[in-house]
Amino acid sequence: MDKIVKNAQEAIAEIKSNSTIMLGGFGLCGIPENSINALSKSDISGLICISNNAGVDDFGLGLLLKKHQIRKMISSYVGENSEFERQLLSGELEVDLIPQGTLAERIRAGGAGIPAFYVPAGYGTEVAEGKEIREFNGKMHLLEYGLTADFAIVKAKYGDAYGNLIYNETANNFNNMMAMAGKITIAEVEELVPVGELNPNHIHTPGIFVQKIFQGKDYEKRIEFITTRD
Amino acid sequence: MDKIVKNAQEAIAEIKSNSTIMLGGFGLCGIPENSINALSKSDISGLICISNNAGVDDFGLGLLLKKHQIRKMISSYVGENSEFERQLLSGELEVDLIPQGTLAERIRAGGAGIPAFYVPAGYGTEVAEGKEIREFNGKMHLLEYGLTADFAIVKAKYGDAYGNLIYNETANNFNNMMAMAGKITIAEVEELVPVGELNPNHIHTPGIFVQKIFQGKDYEKRIEFITTRD
Amino acid sequence: MSLDKNGIAKRIAQELKNGYYVNLGIGIPTLVANYIPEGVEVILQSENGLLGIGTFPTKEEVSADLINAGKQTVTAIPGAAFFDSATSFAMIRGGHVDLTVLGAFEVSEEGDIASWKIPGKMVKGMGGAMDLVASAKNIIVAMQHTNRKGESKLLKKCSLPLTGVSCVKRIVTNLAVVDITENGFKLIERAPGVSVEEIKNATEGKLIVEGDIPEMKI
């Protein structure tokens, strides 16, 4: 049951061009830095990336955008990235914008074997265009579909060889659901600990959802807006 | 933000006859013992109880059955209870049997504001009778609805005045989702600790889902089948 | 005298009730946290996965793993909880958040809100705004009464792409507190020194004015 691979390069070795991949993180918080760096050094292209955001120009998914490795982004918010903007306006890049809660739930549903469900978000807006609308309890809802991906790449604070994961603070965000929704899920962790060391009551992502795991290194953990009270 | 009440009696004081209540637990594991005992000493009746199981004759929900306080059970499995059987056969008690995974997901959906969703469980069986059927990805699914309740009563190992909860081992089961789905959620805990003592990374049920909490007492924690290897 | 951003935030803070769970959007709404009245305890939810937002950190406390939905570094209060995005929006969609405060470009008489997209300008995305407005029990919009060109932002119909329909309950602007009623906007309070006439002139939609309109107490 040992799912450990040596490093990011080995972890992403199976990923082919034109794959659909989910990448955890909110802004730059909790993103799988090592795997993104390895992807940016590969010649994989034509990727469809499902990620809440698109990184910044020189970090996170911005690195893959710069190298034109991404064909389409599925996100809720893509600001803070001028290269993204350029490619979008020039038509080089497609983007699908999805309300954040709907995106999170679609990913969970995909991982949980729920093909479709109804939510109120987006009713009466352009997000509802072309979607089935149905009233429940006097309120209009849209039919939304579960999302899965060929690969999900997530980042956790702690992990073990079985693939059990524990996140830190708000770095959990999309990682937990994405781990559920990847046909192959790759986890990179700040601390890979021996099996049995994680308290089974505290595990966020049970190992059944994870296929490969590796000890990450040299985490930069860049912060978009450092705000302090002093 | 202090949600502490003195005891079970105070916690259930608002519950009226004919309410719909969810009760956490799987078998006798993780059931809200104190609250059930308090309900059995009250003159509340006509209850619709949503609970995976129905207790045993002299413990758990069996106590309420014996006193004819329950009008209807919504469960996935109701064995191990001869009084239950008698009332069901005599027509005193109604029962709605729901596949366990569908029950769990309906409760989560209710708490998460998802009015309906599709699952494959039950297709082609009597569970599908009268339900909408729809094909997704070449497989038939049933439309299932979110479930909420007037009150949810859950039991945790640790809790604080904000209503944050941490469960122990498999005593989590239905408690976490039911906490989300109660209009009023009552939590009883083995150890009520000062606010700030629970590690915010380890909380299973964030306090926003809980309206009342109390320090439980005299937990019997009865075991249905003690099986040992010695 | 019309209110500045902090004035708007201060007025909105008066809407907070003890025990509320509150989601504050980016911009003016974030400032509301600075003016929570004494004796009122609220818990702030951040949709990226935090219940119990604290103050900004000291330099030593800064954690890259601990940010708010605006991607600013924050702290967590004692009694906070972290969770994933699906759980976070379960709180929002499930109606567990008592009050949502957010900014807007436009609000209509019927409570429609436009806040995420301006045709011709780069579209950054709706983030969690559509989820919040579709499900929050109580939504207050914090915004200027008019745009930079002096045009009203309280309209008969929104002209920009919508974020949600029939959802806003109350608007607090630099000039007034306005409720959305079945019959249109209803003036509730005036900013100190601002006349009903000025507010009427700055409101394109139908504005109901009944009796004496009190000044805000800031």
Added chain:
Amino acid sequence: MSLDKNGIAKRIAQELKNGYYVNLGIGIPTLVANYIPEGVEVILQSENGLLGIGTFPTKEEVSADLINAGKQTVTAIPGAAFFDSATSFAMIRGGHVDLTVLGAFEVSEEGDIASWKIPGKMVKGMGGAMDLVASAKNIIVAMQHTNRKGESKLLKKCSLPLTGVSCVKRIVTNLAVVDITENGFKLIERAPGVSVEEIKNATEGKLIVEGDIPEMKI
């Protein structure tokens, strides 16, 4: 000689592959855990919220909070994880469990299974069985080939209320290993000393027998 319960469990254990996540139902399926082949590491899932079921506890280890889906006290292996019921069935419904082994009253040629309800008898409920059979990637049924009256349990059509349709992949009985194919039951192995004729006689549904049928190696 037909197999006893432990024999059936032993034969099913041969289906386990290294790295499998497995859900074992109550009864014979539970016994499979006792016969996991050497060098094969599997993790057992219990739908009440445990990944990594261990042995039964010693008297001292017994915890009322730690049970399996049959409500027996168990232990958790190092590397186990606990979770709520929604997450547990997300694993099952989402196809993350590699193999499900469960008992049945009847199985049809088309892979339909009846396992939860006998009209006229007290109905206890389906528990998690309908969820498991509707979603598992690979389902093996462990049961006796015939019922107490000597009637076949491998039928053209199930006579009892169904648990799921077209889902069973393989049946291991006291007499044989039988696969469900597009054309009906297909005999794969015989229990030691049991003839093809005996199996045919005990099978009501169409039984395909191609070439020599090997004996099980137990």
